[in-house]
Amino acid sequence: MNKRKIVVALGGNAILSDDASSEAQQQALVTTAEYLVQLIERGDDLIISHGNGPQVGNLLLQQAAAASESNPAMPLDTCVAMTQGSIGYWMQNALNKAMAARNIQKDVATIVTQVIVDEQDPAFKNPTKPIGPFLSEAEAKAIMAAGKDTFKEDSGRGWRKVVASPKPVGIKEYQVINQLVELGVVTISAGGGGIPVAGKSLRGVEAVIDKDFASEKLAELVGADLLIILTGVDNVYINYNKPDQKKLEEVSVAELETYIEAGHFAAGSMLPKVEAAITFVKNTDNGKAIITSLENIENLIHGVSGTVVVK
Ligand SMILES: Nc1ncnc2c1ncn2[C@@H]1O[C@H](COP(=O)(O)OP(=O)(O)O)[C@@H](O)[C@H]1O
Numbered sequence: 001m002n003k004r005k006i007v008v009a010l011g012g013n014a015i016l017s018d019d020a021s022s023e024a025q026q027q028a029l030v031t032t033a034e035y036l037v038q039l040i041e042r043g044d045d046l047i048i049s050h051g052n053g054p055q056v057g058n059l060l061l062q063q064a065a066a067a068s069e070s071n072p073a074m075p076l077d078t079c080v081a082m083t084q085g086s087i088g089y090w091m092q093n094a095l096n097k098a099m100a101a102r103n104i105q106k107d108v109a110t111i112v113t114q115v116i117v118d119e120q121d122p123a124f125k126n127p128t129k130p131i132g133p134f135l136s137e138a139e140a141k142a143i144m145a146a147g148k149d150t151f152k153e154d155s156g157r158g159w160r161k162v163v164a165s166p167k168p169v170g171i172k173e174y175q176v177i178n179q180l181v182e183l184g185v186v187t188i189s190a191g192g193g194g195i196p197v198a199g200k201s202l203r204g205v206e207a208v209i210d211k212d213f214a215s216e217k218l219a220e221l222v223g224a225d226l227l228i229i230l231t232g233v234d235n236v237y238i239n240y241n242k243p244d245q246k247k248l249e250e251v252s253v254a255e256l257e258t259y260i261e262a263g264h265f266a267a268g269s270m271l272p273k274v275e276a277a278i279t280f281v282k283n284t285d286n287g288k289a290i291i292t293s294l295e296n297i298e299n300l301i302h303g304v305s306g307t308v309v310v311k
């Protein structure tokens with residue numbers, strides 16, 4: 001079987017459901033690793049990325065609650081770095097355990113990854129990225145009235161703090177990641193969309209980059225064969241959640257673009273995934289992108305499954 005270089009972007013349900021405790025998130029990653037290890041066992045080189053929206057929002061709240069003059073709250077770029085570290089640590093251990101159970105001898109390493117953004121990106125003036133817990137409308141409006149954070153309604157699920165989410169333009173550590181992959185190391189990188197940095201000195205900026213866009217950029221830079229975006233559904237649908245919903249299987253970039261125009265994909269949830277998949281396929285010669293669920297990995301290994309985006 002041909003060996004592929006795959007960037008796998010993990011969606012929120014791979015790490016966190018209702019319980020935000022360290023134990024529950026580590027347990028969720030143990031399950032996640034049992035799915036991912038099937039690709040490693042198949043012989044593929046894996047570059048794993050993950051989200052951090054709930055975790056970085058929770059961390060900001062913890063920081064704010066404990067802050068004092070002598071022990072100030074850390075800024076958002078540093079909080080993103082902290083979540084890369086904590087989630088990477090949990091995932092390394094989960095993967096090591098899953099590989100040991102299958103007698104796979106490979107090293108796993110988490111790379112603190114800085115993702116370069118443009119300081120002039122209009123996203124800095126229009127925060128859109130939801131992070132942290134869901135609040136009621138009244139709670140969110142009270143915080144906004146106090147002149148603090150901006151909140152927006154998130155897909156009918158409640159109100160969440162929103163922060164700027166500029167597009168990634170480069171990844172500082174991509175060559176190191178590639179070298180590790182060449183050595184056979186499973187890497188966890190660009191976690192939480194990467195630490196947003198800008199300017200010549202790569203100064204940290206207040207933002208959370210979308211992990212689907214960061215994963216796409218990474219997949220291009222390392223010359224991946226495949227970008228797999230794992231989320232809560234086996235397939236992308238048109239007319240999603242309507243009586244006439246239709247599952248997309250193999251779909252071309254041109255066809256997907258007409259569905260975007262027609263508004264089939266929700267902003268902030270499925271739309272960035274579809275856009276990231278399109279960008280990867282367009283910007284690479286033979287690159288393929290798949291959007292599916294973690295639970296569908298086994299089917300993916302045994303044939304075409306999920307929504308496969310092709311030229
Ligand atoms: N057209 C669509 N097809 C499939 N799922 C959709 C569509 N529009 C919105 N969704 C929803 O978007 C979710 C994925 O977004 P989200 O949960 O925010 O991503 P993540 O898995 O990265 O955390 C799916 O689980 C599904 O509930």
Ligand SMILES: NC(=O)OP(=O)(O)O
Nearest residue numbers: 051052053192210211
């Ligand atoms: N950074 C990021 O996109 O995180 P989520 O996928 O958790 O929203």
